[in-house]
Amino acid sequence: xxxxxxxxxxxxxxxxxxxxxxxxxxxxxxxxxxxxxxxxxxxxxxxxxxxxxxxxxxxxxxxxxxxxxxxxxxxxxxxxxxxxxxxxxxxxxxxxxxxxxxxxxxxxxxxxxxxx
Amino acid sequence: xxxxxxxxxxxxxxxxxxxxxxxxxxxxxxxxxxxxxxxxxxxxxxxxxxxxxxxxxxxxxxxxxxxxxxxxxxxxxxxxxxxxxxxxxxxxxxxxxxxxxxxxxxxxxxxxxxx
Numbered sequence: 643x644x645x646x647x648x649x650x651x652x653x654x655x656x657x658x659x660x661x662x663x664x665x666x667x668x669x670x671x672x673x674x675x676x677x678x679x680x681x682x683x684x685x686x687x688x689x690x691x692x693x694x695x696x697x698x699x700x701x702x703x704x705x706x707x708x709x710x711x712x713x714x715x716x717x718x719x720x721x722x723x724x725x726x727x728x729x730x731x732x733x734x735x736x737x738x739x740x741x742x743x744x745x746x747x748x749x750x751x752x753x754x755x756x757x758x
Numbered sequence: 759x760x761x762x763x764x765x766x767x768x769x770x771x772x773x774x775x776x777x778x779x780x781x782x783x784x785x786x787x788x789x790x791x792x793x794x795x796x797x798x799x800x801x802x803x804x805x806x807x808x809x810x811x812x813x814x815x816x817x818x819x820x821x822x823x824x825x826x827x828x829x830x831x832x833x834x835x836x837x838x839x840x841x842x843x844x845x846x847x848x849x850x851x852x853x854x855x856x857x858x859x860x861x862x863x864x865x866x867x868x869x870x871x872x873x
Contacts, residue, residue: 679864
C-alpha cells in the first residue's frame with residue numbers, strides 16, 4: 643500500500659497566485675514527521691517545510707505553509723504568491739517514528755509550472 | 759549550512775563495468791547514510807540504509823551484491839554499482855544524517871548513464 647500519495651502529477655499556477663499541492667499519507671505510528679521538498683531541474687533536493695505529528699499548529703516557512711489535517715491524514719503544501727522560480731518538482735515525504743535514522747519515504751511528486 | 763558532496767556528478771560507462779560514487783559530508787559527521795535512486799520522471803526510491811561501521815540494510819528488491827555500500831567513516835560513504843547495465847542508468851542521491859543535530863541532508867546527486 644502507498645504510504646504517501648500525491649494525486650496531482652502536474653499543476654499550473656499563474657504568477658503571484660497561491661497554489662495547493664496535495665499529499666495524503668498512511669501510517670499507524672502515532673509519531674511521524676511530514677516533509678516537503680522541492681527538486682528543480684538540477685536535481686538537488688531542497689527542504690521546504692516540516693510538520694511533526696504532535697505539532698498543534700500548522701507549519702509555516704515564509705511563502706510555504708503546510709495545511710495539516712491529522713484526522714484526514716493529509717498534509718497539503720500551500721505556496722503563496724507564486725514566483726517563476728517556484729517551477730519545479732515537489733515531493734511530499736514521511737518519516738515514521740521520532741528518530742531521524744528512520745527512513746524517509748517519498749510520494750510520486752507533483753510538477754508545478756508557474757505561468758508569467 | 760551543511761554541505762554534502764557527491765563525486766562524480768555525472769558518469770557514463772560501458773555495460774559490464776563498475777562505477778563508484780562517493781558521498782562526503784564536509785562539515786558534519788554522518789552517523790547514518792541513506793542511498794536513493796531516482797529514475798526519470800519518477801520519485802526517489804530508497805535503496806539502502808547504512809550506519810558507520812556496519813553493514814548496510816537493503817530495501818526489498820535491491821540486490822546487495824550489485825550495489826555495494828561502504829560507510830567506513832563518518833564523513834565518507836560509497837556506492838559501487840557493479841557490472842552496470844543500461845537499466846541501472848539513474849540519478850543516485852546520497853542522504854546523510856548529521857549525528858549531532860539529527861538533521862537529514864541530501865547530496866547533489868550523480869547521474870549514471872550505462873551504454
